[in-house]
Amino acid sequence: MTTETATDLFEAHRPVLLGVAYRMLGRVADAEDVVQEAWLRWSGSDRGDVREPRGYLVRITTRLAIDRLRQIKSRGETYVGPWLPEPYVTDFGDTVPDTAERAVLADSVSLAVLVVMESLSPLERAVFVLREAFGFPYADIAAMLDRGEAAVRQLAGRARKHVEERRPRYEVDPAQRRDLTERFLAAAGEGDLEGLMALLAPDVRLVGDSGGKARAPLRVLDTADKVGRFLVGAAQKGVPDFSVRFLELNGGPAVLVLSGDKPDSVFQLDVADGQVQAVYIVRNPDKLRSLAAG
Incomplete structure (x- = not known):
């Protein structure tokens, strides 16, 4: 794979990678940092055995975002007043032509849902984002996180129940x-x-x-x-x-x-x-x- 091809592949998947990182972190700058680190790892790796670049790149990005979340939580950061995610421009344009898919992506990045997701563990948050927002199969998520599929299904169920119980019900028209x-x-x-x-x-x-x-x-x-x-x-x-x-x-x-x-x-x-x-x-x-x- 040439450097030019590697760059083109990464740029083609950048919107998905940024979407995953932002939903996990709630901060645009942190998400961009994670995606930049994913690029450095992608460009400096041996890509000869990579058969599915999208899954490979999402795996790198997800793991980096989990590490970043754990760092934030371990620092015990305090915040003055109520916390909301950083506003994130989501003009899907022609990249997501399917109406149902657009609705799912929009809901998964809404302020109400992201606020609820703040109370999930980093692993629960990763599984919820990959499954609910981007529709990855449980087997793929398990491989990305180095977990058994049964454990991933359990994490997904727990995260989904937590979000559904606490999220407000609003129309999205x-x-x-x-x-x-x-x-x-x-x-x-x-x-x-x-x-x-x-x-x-x-x-x-x-x-x-x-x-x-x-x-x-x-x-x-x-x-x-x-x-x-x-x-x-x-x-x-x-x-x-x-x-x-x-x-x-x-x-x-x-x-x-x-x-x-x-x-x-x-x-x-x-x-x-x-x-x-x-x-x-x-x-x-x-x-x-x-x-x-x-």
Whole structure:
């Protein structure tokens, strides 16, 4: 296999590798580091016996991501306020033409699911991602992780049960989410509390991630009255020279708020029954760097 062929093969599989690494780590920079390390190992290895490059590369990436997760957990990192994954651009484009497959990939990278996955062990998380998001057979996952197939099936069952019990049930219709997002943004921007209250479910939750580096609630807000009043108050304080952009993040429509040309925050909504069920706000500047670069 020539160097050019090896490079082309790796680049062809890069989106899958990045998708696996991000779902396991919840951080774009960490995922990119893992994929870069996978490239170094791939380019420096004897590839003569590699019959299935995709599986081989996913195996390397998964093991590196597990190592990174274990390092993070062993350091006992603390985080100021609620934690959300770093926003991740997920414009699948023509790479995933199948509607059902797109829905599975979008759901597996949603903020709600990734937050639940944070409580899985590194191995459980790896098995869940490989099986539920990318559909790898149990035998292949077992080979990737050097585990018996029976053990992998047990890990998969435990992880699936954990996620299903704790994940919120939201609709994923992008058109409805986009419509509610636009109406939500208009009401919040105008300080229209009554208009906001009409959009919010009574038990709506607002999760703000600032990492202690920007202004955001340090606890989850959990009623329509609290969420509505917070949003109106935030809108009144305003963002200097602000503008907004709609884009697809974590499998659904989102709003990027810019201050000048610098990302200030990301808003994303989960909706069901025609109402906003959850509001996610990411303001930690460290988590907005990849959007600034883009």
